[in-house]
């Protein structure tokens with residue numbers, strides 16, 4: 166299926182995506198969880214914990230929970246009685262999350278239709294999930310619906326400006342130039358990226374404005390944003406990563422559901 170071809174059908178993309186996450190859950194878990202990935206260990210998990218602490222979360226929805234690594238680490242670090250609920254469409258992610266423990270309730274669901282009533286949570290966290298979600302506007306309005314007024318949406322994305330499809334470090338030996346190439350940013354793009362041999366992962370690229378506007382339309386306001394320098398452990402892996410250290414890989418946005426006390 167060519168996601169840019171005339172016969173492209175986003176419903177089909179969605180169905181294939183669901184199968185791919187099921188097929189490659191083990192690949193994800195082996196390479197990115199349980200301490201295998203420096204960006205999670207050194208950056209994403211600590212940032213998530215800091216943010217959950219700062220907003221005083223007590224009822225957390227981990228949307229696209231995967232193996233549960235972020236919530237599990239947060240549970241160990243946070244003081245007080247904090248409850249974690251995880252949802253994911255992939256059974257093999259949920260099964261591992263259940264085996265590894267630390268989450269109070271795991272449910273099979275997609276971001277576009279969350280199986281909870283209004284105002285159920287005071288924090289919803291989505292770590293590297295929305296770049297795989299086709300119906301992102303519906304999903305963001307679902308996040309807002311299940312948040313109580315004043316509740317926080319903690320939104321982590323692969324940086325959409327600097328990590329667009331086709332972006333990357335270029336070492337042009339002939340011209341003697343090294344630079345960071347940025348692929349088309351304004352073009353919304355659905356693709357199946359071969360991230361490892363025979364491992365195709367569905368990606369949806371969209372400009373940041375689409376997320377920001379969807380967040381605003383859903384009745385949330387952004388009160389914090391971060392674009393951290395890639396962590397040392399990642400930069401140490403290859404000279405070209407260090408050479409490209411000024412191009413963030415991660416974008417973090419925190420938004421609050423309108424209606425609660427500001428603070």
Ligand SMILES: C[S@@+](CC[C@H](N)C(=O)[O-])C[C@H]1O[C@@H](n2cnc3c(N)ncnc32)[C@H](O)[C@@H]1O
Pocket residue numbers: 186193228229230231232233234235252253254255258274275276277291292293294297298299
């Ligand atoms: C890159 S993994 C991140 C997992 C976890 N959030 C973490 O940070 O460790 C993306 C996860 O999103 C889930 N996912 C994919 N499409 C989804 C959708 N439409 N709704 C909710 N989760 C989805 C996948 O099954 C996968 O577990």
